[in-house]
Amino acid sequence: MNRQALVVGINRYPDLENLKRPAFDAEAIAHLLETYGGFRVRRLPVCVANEKFQVNPKPGYGEEEVDIKVLEEEILQLFGIGEKDCPDTALLFFAGHGLRKPRGLKEGFLATSDTNPEQELYGLALNSLRDILLESDVKQQIIWLDCCHGGQFIDVLNKADPGNAGKVRDRCFIAACSASETAYATGEHGLLTSILLQGLDPQQRQVGKWINNLFLADFVNQQIQTNEYWRNFPQRPVFNNSGGAIQLIQGVKIDKEETVSTRQPDICPYKGLQAFDFNETDPKYFYGRTALTGELIEKVRTGNFLAVLGPSGSGKSSVVRAGLLYQLKLGQRLLQSQQWKILPVIRPGEYPLQSLAEAFAEGNKTALRWLKDALNQNGAIALQEFVADVEAERVFLVIDQFEEAFTLCQGTAKQEAERQQFFECLLKALDSTENKLCVVITMRADFLGKCVEQEYAGLAKKIQEHLVTVTPMTFEELDEAICEPAKQVGLEVKRRLVTQMIVDVKDSAGSLPLLQFSLTALWQQWHQQWQQGKPGLPNQLTLNSYNELGGLKGTLEEQANKVFQNLSTAQKEIAKWIFIELTQLGEDAEDTRRQVTKYQLVETLGRGEYSEDQVEEVIGILNDEKARLIVTSDENGVSVVDIAHEALIRHWDKLREWVNAERKAIKLKRNIEQAAAEWESNGKTEDLYFLLPGQKLIAAEKHCGSVPLSYLAQEFIQISRLVFQRRVAEQQKTAEKNRSDERGQIITLIITLGASLAGLIPTIATIAPALIGAVQPVILAFNGLVAPIHINSVIFTLIVSLIIGMAMVTLSWMIIRFMKISRRTNKL
Template identity: 30%
Template structure:
């Protein structure tokens, strides 16, 4: 057989195999046999595997054709098949799948003035026997095809969308006998209404009851197959009866052996008369490795490799030649093909509005939720238009760029028109993990959703007098988010109710802040006016003693001004006194030593431990904090005021760094240590907490420092915002970083990476200044030896830029921050808590 490059591409790419592609499905024969046997025995089969392990392909291109061929001995080969995805309204999705033409015999619904879907849905909602009753009624209509199979693809949607409202995403397909193909689609066939309500309370439970009841009626030729990602197995415990059904009928998709991988790779090519070079075949098998998550990425790489080879063959460059490493390398190999291909699709869009719509589109149809698990969010076109603020006409070319004949990133496939009821979905979850741009969009969307949820919750609490209006950095950050994201009610609906209340709360906070500023100004002006009025009044009343009255009025004015100054500056004076005290103590204990920077030690030996000093223990919840905990312990010992002798890893950590004490009498000592930690830049949110020792017996005056657990995702977002376009957002991010993460090694590492030589060129001058400002105000104790080396490299790099003239744009303020960072790095090397002079 000679190769025909013009024939269809035998590799499906990211999408699952279809039923009519059974001849291209290699390497799973033994697995299909095992699935058929288990389904025959239990009537409920749960095909479980990691994302990308081939669950859907195994069902639609392996199991279903086998059933149609009569491989299940207890049945004939004639099957009715209903396919659905649960989405937000699973019972309606099931009714629509059963109501599609050819799935069940005519119900006579039209004679009653209903659609078949409406009549079936009403019966399903009667009780947990609804599905069994619908099947029995079908048998009573003399249906010759008595085998009914319900396939619930991507069953994990049931957990993710359980509490959300929005458009339902359903999918249905039909099959008559062996000659009828089944296709899975969430496209124009979706018939949910344009304004689909959210899931009714308990609908998920009712849906599970309908399916699990099938297992109690083995006498019926009624079968259920679900496909589900293995990382959602634990969520099944939310429903009574579901864990038992899955335990009895679970089929965990096994890894392919090396021979099965070879068959899956070269089988389709041989079927088209092509050959794969043995070197490339071995490379592909090795690149696939032992991770089943890579199967979808392999299929995409093979699809692209075949397309490249076919184009060369048709041009006469490599006619009849085998597919080689050159074809594979040209598409970026498995490691880069998908990201490269997706970038090509994105790059094909004109700059400006189309690319902005692409970003908003992918943010709308993917979701990360409150955990790290990304899931697809199939969404109707009319809902997308409302969320994105666009029209079908403007959205269509953006969708087409990602689903043309050479790209299958979005569903429905090319050629299916985009109607208001059409459901748009990504073809596979692997796109969310491998396309780096989409991953960054997902991070940004998750952060935006978190801000909205927090704002909506604050608005709810404020309505019941349990929360104050936003002020300070929180208000600045919220306003910057609102200005940047421009949220709408349609967008917010997917993340929870309360949008109007949240926006009203934000607006009220902004008005309140403006009112406070005005009040402060008016109060000051009234004070000045009052003093002046007193002076004028006494001058007029005592004209005969004008000079005496004038002197008295001046004295009163001076006293009033002094009192105002005293009140307004009281806290600043107090803080200054405490800082001066700490600075004096540190100057005595951390005296500079000749050659300290070179030797890595800036103090004399630790003073002996005072047995009467309060004992201090360090607790940290992240192994990356161990070095910082030990460094902080060493600094406290060198003061000679504490017995800091232990550092321990714990399973749980607080949201802010805490100094815990166990007796009310130790409050003053705890607050003094809090002030010390704040002075050492451990964060402005450090707090003293009185705890119940329970069954423990703490030592007298025992204190414990519990280091906060760092939100790495928030840190990354804040560091990125330091170089953003919005000045208010930059200031808010810098304030939040300095207040909350000045002692976080993760934040320091992210800031250093931002100014690395490979990234520096993309950072504006303002971004450089903000990042340096955060670094120069970080806690020296948080700098590990690796971070100190990176900091020294940054200083050298900035010095080179200044020397060569590339740093001519450095402002005086930026130069001061560079000098401050140099001083801080000296303190790091000398193991001092702060640079001298701070």
């Protein structure tokens, strides 16, 4: 491996104050790197003493001076700019004056021998050093600056593209102080050099072990925080590590005790279908995502929101939990990040505001009620106050499986409103907490479209501006993820098996859970043989065993079927409905997992044919460490059950068959349960608005015998039926009364009209002679045209009465018709 270093220690400055220690600092670092680090070291300025090259502490007239041209050319050569070949690892150490321009943009510089501020000559600009590193193809880049204002280099580098145009880099930057501080010396060396020499002491590591940049950063941190001597200095070293670990110094410590075997046969280094979590154990076996973890760290260093998106099974949760959070806790990548307040990881669930309150309550039930009420009433203002009350520089909140805000918080107007309030609360608080609150979300990439369906307080734009996509792992990363965990417990994964597993994973998107599950099954098989004392058992996982298990996809199917077939008939039916209950039906998307409280699961399935004890027993079987098809956990004192991973939903044929066969009934069941929950939240009112209407009630009653329903849902259906029957009875009673009233009204109307007609006849008879006299001239006028017409009073009276009677009958019919139409309108 080609490892090169350039160490620079400038004591002599013709136009600045001369220094005493930089050359000694540089030489001490150079000695360690050459002797114990395997570096080829170039020194500036250089001299020969005792037949050895050394950093020249007092270059005289005519001897090599480190002017800006010399330093820049040496750095360009170190990092392979313009060179045919470049080293694998390049390290630059600089000790001397560090300057900032007193006016303008306060640009930082490494002062060279020809520096003269009066002539606007400041030395090598930190911006130029940044540009060299960004252009360089050197994979491992190390910069240590023991000078004033050196921390500005980290600032200017991170203002550029932290991903370095897609190039994967392992980097270690350490500066003696921040951009605004002055660097000091103590004893023989500068402050930073003194700490580096202690941290790089090869006696701290056993023979064959390496001191790397992460250990060194941790050492610097501890010294500044715990060492009383260093803590009193008016400067604080700053650092930034990204990418993977860089080996610096090889240990020489020899332990007198016998070396203990690294084999730990009872520890499984793989996670099956579960994600690697943020705890003390899982990160030790989390490999293959170093570059992605480094990218996430850089994002949160400079911003307060991060959206990690990728397909299901791409490892989003693992890289955030066991990668990002664990590194922040260690404080080896970002200075002081170990002092940040990392809140418990949450999932939105059905009630995201309650989940948000749970993160801050941290298990305190009394506080939880108060926090939840505050969020419901005051939203972002309340969240801002929560953050302000936390005694830490930053408050870090991870919301895993963010898509649950769409898949679970839906179906009712109340939940839709809570979802909107949840988004507004988060985003407004981020804008108002002055970077103290940092939120990281993980979400399936196929749910990004859901974020643009509504405004959602600018959620879609926020995600697009702060997006990191989890891409498939490279060959090298998969190799590391397969082999390194096994090494930690003294096992070897045979090369043929590694190659075959990588080929299988590469051909199958979102298959990291299947990879972990297969590796877990291989370890379990090996462990069982080890427990049985199989003679000659090698510490190896082999391709033959992998093929016997069924390969990448067959292993999961085989294991799930094996667990299921070992159940009794009754247990199989219970298990079927456990898996169905833990599956969320997709709406224009794939089905996903659904978290359910254990109480709700047992109470729903333990009614009728099966007992609650039987349900509890099946949950235990499926959650057993040998099965691990479902997982149980405790969230704020409430036991919850979850399917181990969505890979089970996608790749277990039997589960897909169950869900597809019952899809219509499941959807109806979920709708009933959502409506029942809203009905309960409104005091179990008998208001028809909150109950099942006619056709929906009939459908619910039709299917309630074919799907298990909770007690609340069954009560909801019963009350809906009782209220519906009561309403029908009332309507029938009202209809009968209306018909009786109608008959009475018609009879009364006929009698009234008849009486009216009888009363009119005498009146008509009285006025008939006069009326006849009035119309007689008209009649006589037509005598010449038609036959003569003779009308007497009696006939005239009968004709008029008949006309009036017909008019009254028509009027009665119209009145009755109007009454019937009015009653129909009232019913509607």
